[in-house]
Amino acid sequence: xxxxxxxxxFRILKIGQSMTLQCTQDMNHNYMYWYxxxxxxxxxxxxxxxxxxxxxxxxVPNGYNVSRSTTEDFPLRxxxxxxxxxxxxxxxxxxxxxxxxxxxxxxRLSIL
Amino acid sequence: KQEVTQIPAALxxxxxxxxxxxxxxxxxxxYNLQWxxxxxxxxxxxxxxxxxxxxxxxxxxxxASLDKSSGRSTLYIAASQxxxxxxxxxxxxxxxxxxxxxxxKGTKLSVKP
Numbered sequence: 001x002x003x004x005x006x007x008x009x010f011r012i013l014k015i016g017q018s019m020t021l022q023c024t025q026d027m028n029h030n031y032m033y034w035y036x037x038x039x040x041x042x043x044x045x046x047x048x049x050x051x052x053x054x055x056x057x058x059x060v061p062n063g064y065n066v067s068r069s070t071t072e073d074f075p076l077r078x079x080x081x082x083x084x085x086x087x088x089x090x091x092x093x094x095x096x097x098x099x100x101x102x103x104x105x106x107x108r109l110s111i112l
Numbered sequence: 113k114q115e116v117t118q119i120p121a122a123l124x125x126x127x128x129x130x131x132x133x134x135x136x137x138x139x140x141x142x143y144n145l146q147w148x149x150x151x152x153x154x155x156x157x158x159x160x161x162x163x164x165x166x167x168x169x170x171x172x173x174x175x176a177s178l179d180k181s182s183g184r185s186t187l188y189i190a191a192s193q194x195x196x197x198x199x200x201x202x203x204x205x206x207x208x209x210x211x212x213x214x215x216x217k218g219t220k221l222s223v224k225p
Contacts, residue, residue, distance in 0.1 A: 004155075033213075042116065042201070042215035043156075058212055090155055097205070098144055098163065101213065103155035 002026050006091050006104035013081045013111045021076040021107050023091030031094045032074040033101065034058075034066065036087040043090065049074055050097075081111045114139045114206055118216035125192055126224050133187040133219045135202030140180045146213070147176050147187050148201040156201060160187070192223045 007022045025032065030051050035043040045058030049068040063085060065077045074093075078085060088108050092101040115138045125131050135145070144163045148156040160169045160176040162185070168177040175188040189196060199218040206214070 040217065042217045043203075043213075044215075045212045048212075092156075098161075100146060100158035100161045101156075102158065103148075105153075105155045 004091055004093055004102055004104035006089075006107050008107060009105065010108045011110070013078075013109065015081060015083065015111060017081050018077070018079050019081070021078075021089055021091075021109070023074045023076070023104060024072050025074075025091075025093040025102070026072065027093060027095070027102065028071060029093035029095050029102070030071070031097060031101075032068065033092040033094075034064075034074070034076045035090045035092065036060065037090060037106075038087050046076065046089075083111050085109065086111045114142075114204060114214045116202060116204055116214050116216040118200075118202055118219050120219060121217065122220040122222070124222040124224065127192060127194060129192050129223075130188070130190050131192055131221075133189070133200050133202075133221070135185040135187070135216055137183045137185075137204045137214075139206060140183050141206055142180065143205040145176075145178055145185050146203045146205070147174075147185075148203065150199045150201060150218070159200075189221075192221075194223050194225050197221055197223050 004025045033048045034046040037043045044060045047066040049055045088106045092103045094101045117136045146161045147159045162178045173190040199220045201218045203213040203215045
């Protein structure tokens with residue numbers, strides 16, 4: 001009964017480094033999402049996918065890339081980490097666009 | 113551009129009280145509205161989802177209402193308990209089933225024993 005699993009839970013990066021945040025879901029959901037949550041702000045959508053092989057930009061996509069080669073996995077890549085990308089990143093999934101979204105526990109990322 | 117506002121930002125009540133959390137949105141052309149709960153250091157848990165054609169949804173002690181014409185939703189919590197302490201987030205989806213969820217900043221609820 002894992003739901004949405006995100007790894008790692010915490011990470012510290014240096015400016016200019018790259019990394020991939022992993023997200024996997026075992027609910028056979030078609031839709032997957034990546035959000036960032038900054039202190040005192042609402043969540044903002046980075047990228048989303050409506051199925052394997054299909055991705056689209058959200059509200060704040062700059063500096064990030066995604067891929068969706070399988071239904072289960074939706075990794076988020078930061079190519080050149082910048083201090084402005086310090087945030088908590090949440091992955092979510094849903095069966096369809098009008099069904100509730102299920103969230104992982106987040107990845108806390110600091111860029112110094 | 114859709115904006116979602118939640119008032120108050122924080123609320124403290126004694127155990128047993130009934131309470132109402134408010135959510136307002138600027139564009140009434142929404143697809144659905146969702147209420148979430150977030151515990152410290154955790155992800156979001158979906159509480160209730162109201163489709164645009166619905167007026168309310170209920171789950172246990174929770175009742176959420178939707179008035180699209182006035183751009184408002186309320187989350188009613190009956191007989192509050194210390195375990196209800198968390199941040200409650202409202203989010204609206206526009207633009208059809210593939211539209212973005214736009215989140216409010218949340219209301220931090222504290223229920224005192």
